[in-house]
Amino acid sequence: MSSNSTPYYYVPPLSRHPVMAAIGLIAFGFGMVGWVNHTSWGGSMAIAGVLWVLYVLYHWFGDTIAESNAGKNGVNVDVSYRWSMAWFIFSEIMFFAAFFSALFYARNIAMPWMGDVESKLIWPNFSAVWPNDGPAGLVAPFETMGPWPIPTINTLLLLSSGVTITFAHHALVKNHMKQAIIGLAATVALGFVFLCFQAFEYYHAYHELNLKLTSGIYGSTFFMLTGFHGFHVFLGGTMLAIVLRRLIRGDFTAEHHFAFEGAAWYWHFVDVVWLGLYICVYWM
Missing domain, CATH: 1.10.287.70 (Helix Hairpins)
Structure with a gap:
C-alpha cells in the first residue's frame, strides 16, 4: 500500500x-x-x-x-494527482462550454437576426421560433425531443448515482468497505441503465421523430451535446468500474484512495453537465 x-x-x-x-x-x-x-x-x-x-x-x-x-x-505525488485531475475536469468544462455557447448563439443571436425585417426580404416565410428547420427549407421535417419520459428518468438516474457514490465515499472514509462496494456498484449500475435509456432515446429520435444529426442546428446541437455527454458517462462509468474492482481486491484504505476520489469528482462533473443539458436542451 x-x-x-x-x-x-x-x-x-x-x-x-x-x-x-x-x-x-x-x-x-x-x-x-x-x-x-x-x-x-x-x-x-x-x-x-x-x-x-x-x-x-x-x-x-x-x-x-x-x-x-x-x-x-507519497503526499507530493498525491497533490500532483489532485491538481492534474482538477485541471483535466476544467478542460472538460471548457469543452462543454463551447457546445453550450454554440447552442446559445444559434438560439439567442443568429435566429433572431434571421427573423428581423431585413432578413425577411431574403427569407419571407421564415419564422424565428426555436426550434426550426432553417430558413432555406433544406432540412427534412422533424419532431423535437421533449423532457418526458426518458430525459426525466435519466435525470433521476444520474441524481441517484450522485447519492450512491457519495454514500460509497463516506463509507470508505469510515473504513466500511462492504458498504463502499455496494454504493459504488450501485453507481456503476445506474450509469449503465442511463446509457441504455439514451440508446433507446436515439433510436426513437432517428426512427420515429426523424430527428438526426443533419436536422439543422437543432439536430446538430442536440446530438453533439447529448452524445458527448453520453460518451463522458461511458468514460466515467468505466473509471468507476475499474475503481470498484480495485476496491474489491483491497487496493484502498480509509486514508489512501485518490483513484476513488478522482473518479468521483469526474462523475459529479458528469451529473452537473447533465442538469444543464436537461434544462437547456429538453426544456428551453
Whole structure:
C-alpha cells in the first residue's frame, strides 16, 4: 500500500507508453481524415488507432496502479494527482462550454437576426421560433425531443448515482468497505441503465421523430451535446468500474484512495453537465 508519509517525490523511470500512445493517436487522426473522405482504409485505421490507444492505456494505468500499491506515491505525488485531475475536469468544462455557447448563439443571436425585417426580404416565410428547420427549407421535417419520459428518468438516474457514490465515499472514509462496494456498484449500475435509456432515446429520435444529426442546428446541437455527454458517462462509468474492482481486491484504505476520489469528482462533473443539458436542451 502507498503511504502519504513518503518523504520524496517519486519519479518513474523512462517509459515507452507516451510514444506508443502518440502512434495510436496519429493513426486515429489519419484514419478519421480518410473516413470522412470516404476512403477504403479510413474506418479500419481509425478503429485500429482507438484499439491501440486503449491497449496502451491499459498497460500504462496498470504500471501506475502497481507504483501506488508498492508504496512509491507519497503526499507530493498525491497533490500532483489532485491538481492534474482538477485541471483535466476544467478542460472538460471548457469543452462543454463551447457546445453550450454554440447552442446559445444559434438560439439567442443568429435566429433572431434571421427573423428581423431585413432578413425577411431574403427569407419571407421564415419564422424565428426555436426550434426550426432553417430558413432555406433544406432540412427534412422533424419532431423535437421533449423532457418526458426518458430525459426525466435519466435525470433521476444520474441524481441517484450522485447519492450512491457519495454514500460509497463516506463509507470508505469510515473504513466500511462492504458498504463502499455496494454504493459504488450501485453507481456503476445506474450509469449503465442511463446509457441504455439514451440508446433507446436515439433510436426513437432517428426512427420515429426523424430527428438526426443533419436536422439543422437543432439536430446538430442536440446530438453533439447529448452524445458527448453520453460518451463522458461511458468514460466515467468505466473509471468507476475499474475503481470498484480495485476496491474489491483491497487496493484502498480509509486514508489512501485518490483513484476513488478522482473518479468521483469526474462523475459529479458528469451529473452537473447533465442538469444543464436537461434544462437547456429538453426544456428551453
